[in-house]
Structures are given as structure tokens and as C-alpha cells.
Amino acid sequence: MRAFSELAEVFQKLEHTSSSSALVAILAAFLSRLNPDEAKAVAYLLRGEVAAPFESLELGMAERMVARAMKIAYAASEQRAAKLLAVAGDLGTAAERLAGAKPGGAKTILSVFSELREIAQTSGKGSQRLEWAKLAQLLSGASAIEAKYIIRTVLGSHRIGVADMTFLRALAKAYTSSIENQHFVEAAYNVLSDLGEVSRRLARSGLAGLKRLMPIPGTPVRMMLASRVHDLNEVPTHMHGEMFIEHKY
Numbered sequence: 432m433r434a435f436s437e438l439a440e441v442f443q444k445l446e447h448t449s450s451s452s453a454l455v456a457i458l459a460a461f462l463s464r465l466n467p468d469e470a471k472a473v474a475y476l477l478r479g480e481v482a483a484p485f486e487s488l489e490l491g492m493a494e495r496m497v498a499r500a501m502k503i504a505y506a507a508s509e510q511r512a513a514k515l516l517a518v519a520g521d522l523g524t525a526a527e528r529l530a531g532a533k534p535g536g537a538k539t540i541l542s543v544f545s546e547l548r549e550i551a552q553t554s555g556k557g558s559q560r561l562e563w564a565k566l567a568q569l570l571s572g573a574s575a576i577e578a579k580y581i582i583r584t585v586l587g588s589h590r591i592g593v594a595d596m597t598f599l600r601a602l603a604k605a606y607t608s609s610i611e612n613q614h615f616v617e618a619a620y621n622v623l624s625d626l627g628e629v630s631r632r633l634a635r636s637g638l639a640g641l642k643r644l645m646p647i648p649g650t651p652v653r654m655m656l657a658s659r660v661h662d663l664n665e666v667p668t669h670m671h672g673e674m675f676i677e678h679k680y
Contacts (some may be wrong), residue, residue, distance in 0.1 A: 433469055435543040437461070438476065439576045442583075445591035450536060454593060455610070458601035462630075465540075471631035472544040477598065479587035481548045483625035485651050490551045490585050497585055499524055500563040504570035504578075505529040521588060526570065527579035534574060543569070543577075547584065598626060606633045621646050621653040 441461045448454050459579065462470055475481055482488040502512050507529055515525040546569050553561050566585065570578050583589050593601075596613075599620060603613040614632060619629045619641040632640045646652055666674070 432539045432541065433465060435538045435540050436574060436577055438473060438540050439574075439580045442580045442589070442591055443576060445593060446589075449592070451597060453605060454597050455601045458593065458598065460489055462601060462605035462634075465634065467635040469540050470634040471627040472540055474598065474627040474630040476540075476544060476547075477589070477591070477593055478626070479584050479589050481544065481551045483627060485624060488551050489546065490587070492585050493551070494520035494522060494586065495557060496563045497566065497582060500566035500570060501526050501582070503527060503563070503567040521583070522586065523579045523583040523588065526582045527575045530570075530573065530575040530578045532575070534650070537572060538569075538577065543581065547581075550585070572621070581680060595620070595626065602633055607638050612638060615641055622646055624651050624653050647663045 435590075438461075441457060444457050445454060446459060462473065465473060475483075479490075481490060498512060498516070500507065501507065501614060507515075512525065512529070515528050516522060519525040519528060546565065550562050550565050553565070566581075573581055580589075596617075599616045600610050602612050603616050604610050607615075615638055616629065616633065619632070620626060622628055622644050629641070632644075661671070663676075664675075
């Protein structure tokens with residue numbers, strides 16, 4: 432089981448990398464060491480999410496709630512927290528400085544992901560109080576670098592520059608040894624609309640698992656660009672079997 436501190440260090444490397452090929456290399460090297468469930472969690476955490484977008488499960492914590500959780504976790508006065516925020520510019524860096532030399536590293540990627548999902552699933556009367564209390568508890572056991580990226584994940588404010596296509600290239604390199612297989616991974620993403628599930632299946636079964644994918648009832652598919660042909664007679668060479676065609680105006 433990989434420690435969350437390892438993922439936090441990867442986040443930090445990505446944040447200070449501008450080259451697209453370097454981003455892919457860093458991600459691929461890390462993804463290749465993960466088990467399928469960890470790969471799924473990392474796909475979401477990279478985007479500041481805890482589920483696929485169509486699940487409508489969001490952390491949705493306001494900055495003031497996150498700041499309150501930080502003050503509780505670090506027993507910091509409002510004045511000190513406000514001063515750090517003014518200097519740092521964002522709550523993630525402020526949390527990193529509040530944590531100081533505090534040891535961490537005991538949390539795994541999956542345990543942090545699970546706790547963040549619990550926060551997102553909290554609802555009902557008094558839910559806001561429960562959310563910042565749970566976040567404060569999570570922060571209290573985190574090191575400085577872990578705290579920084581936990582906060583940025585909660586706020587959806589990562590600065591790591593990893594777009595969907597960059598991540599898909601990294602997946603292809605990590606689990607198929609070739610970026611040339613990106614189109615298979617992208618096709619699977621178009622069918623599932625879920626980077627986490629694509630990552631899990633690819634880590635578990637490789638390309639063979641993705642090539643057998645079919646749309647799942649109730650799960651949306653991504654909009655895909657059409658392939659142009661010069662003549663209708665070319666269509667059967669791209670689409671086999673029975674088909675229905677309608678005019679596009």
C-alpha cells in the first residue's frame with residue numbers, strides 16, 4: 432500500500448514541471464507502482480475529485496470552512512492563520528507552514544481518499560460542522576507536504592497542469608509501455624466517462640481489458656468527434672454491421 436506522502440511528493444514535482452513529456456514521465460513512473468484501486472484513487476485526486484463527474488459527489492467545502500478546520504488541527508489563532516494566508520497566497524501553502532516539522536507518512540493513498548469521500552458524503556443537519564471536524568482530524572495526522580495537497584484537493588485548487596490527455600498518455604506509458612497505445616485508452620475513456628475506472632481496469636487487466644469495453648446502461652458516454660468520409664460508400668469500412676444514419680443540418 433503506497434503512502435499518501437509519496438503522492439504528495441509527486442504532486443510537488445508536477446507543480447514545478449512545465450514540460451508535457453516530463454509530466455507524462457513523472458506520472459507514468461508513479462502509476463506503474465500502484466495497484467488497481469490506488470490507480471483509480473490517484474486519477475480522481477489529481478483532479479481534486481473523489482468520484483467521476485457524473486456521480487455528482489463533490490467535496491464542495493468553502494474556503495472559510497477549510498480555514499476553520501486548519502485552525503482546529505493546528506491550534507492556530509485567527510491572526511496567525513490570516514497572516515500566513517496573506518503571505519502564502521493560498522490555503523494549501525498556509526497549511527504546509529502551519530504543520531511545520533510535524534511528522535506524517537502514516538496515511539496511505541487509499542485511506543486519505545476514503546476519508547475525503549466520507550467528507551463528500553456527509554449530509555443532513557449539522558453536516559458542515561461534521562465536514563470541517565473530519566478534515567481537521569485528517570490534517571492532524573498529516574505532515575506539512577501532505578497537508579498542503581490535502582487542502583488543495585479539498586478546494587480543487589491543484590496547480591499541477593495535468594490535463595486529461597496528459598494523464599491518458601501517462602496511463603498508456605505506465606501500463607502498456609508505449610504512449611502509442613494512448614488511442615485505446617482514450618477510446619475507453621470516451622465510453623466510460625470515468626478516468627478512475629479506466630485507470631483501475633488498465634492497471635488490472637492491461638489493454639485486453641479495455642478493448643472489451645462496452646457502454647454501461649446509466650453511465651454517460653463522452654461526446655466524440657466524427658470521422659469525415661468523402662462518400663457514403665466509405666462508411667461500412669469504418670462501421671461494420673447494421674447501422675442507422677440521419678441527416679445533419
